[in-house]
Amino acid sequence: MSFLIAYASWSGNTQEVAELITESLQNEGVEVDTFRIGIGVIPNVKEYDALCIGSFTWEKGATPDEVKDFVADVGYKPDLVYVFGTGDTQFGGDDLFCKAADKLAKFYHSPFEPLKIEQSPRGMQEQSVTNWTKGVLEHWRHLQE
Numbered sequence: 001m002s003f004l005i006a007y008a009s010w011s012g013n014t015q016e017v018a019e020l021i022t023e024s025l026q027n028e029g030v031e032v033d034t035f036r037i038g039i040g041v042i043p044n045v046k047e048y049d050a051l052c053i054g055s056f057t058w059e060k061g062a063t064p065d066e067v068k069d070f071v072a073d074v075g076y077k078p079d080l081v082y083v084f085g086t087g088d089t090q091f092g093g094d095d096l097f098c099k100a101a102d103k104l105a106k107f108y109h110s111p112f113e114p115l116k117i118e119q120s121p122r123g124m125q126e127q128s129v130t131n132w133t134k135g136v137l138e139h140w141r142h143l144q145e
Ligand SMILES: Cc1cc2nc3c(=O)[nH]c(=O)nc-3n(C[C@H](O)[C@H](O)[C@H](O)COP(=O)(O)O)c2cc1C
Pocket: 008, 009, 010, 011, 012, 013, 014, 015, 056, 057, 058, 059, 060, 061, 062, 086, 087, 088, 089, 091, 092, 096, 097, 098, 099, 118, 119, 120
């Protein structure tokens, strides 16, 4: 069982979430490859059982350009995509909070609620990441039954 975690991050918050998800999945025996969107050659998404895509949210709820480019370069919608994101409610309140994660989840018809983290996941929100990852794994395992 293998997951690809592809994420975009400028100031490190989304990267931290990606790292925590990676640790949690690896602890459960899942093989994980991570890819930082915008850097290097895009892995072959078809080789993985599932894609986890992570993004911060940019101005007025926008999805960052590099994430849009990644989505276009992948070129198809994988069957199973789980979405996570970081954001900041200071930039437009609840309406725009982690909007990019919502948009990605909708676009990919994600079967699981996207994870939304306010800024850094370290500390209080770490548990949310762990719980979300457990939920993703349970979801994935149910699909195999
Ligand atoms: C110019 C600017 C606009 C932003 N707009 C939003 C927004 O509309 N919604 C939101 O949730 N976060 C917004 N943010 C906050 C970032 O998404 C948040 O800081 C995120 O954790 C950054 O991720 P990174 O550290 O992985 O780059 C904005 C940040 C900046 C600098």
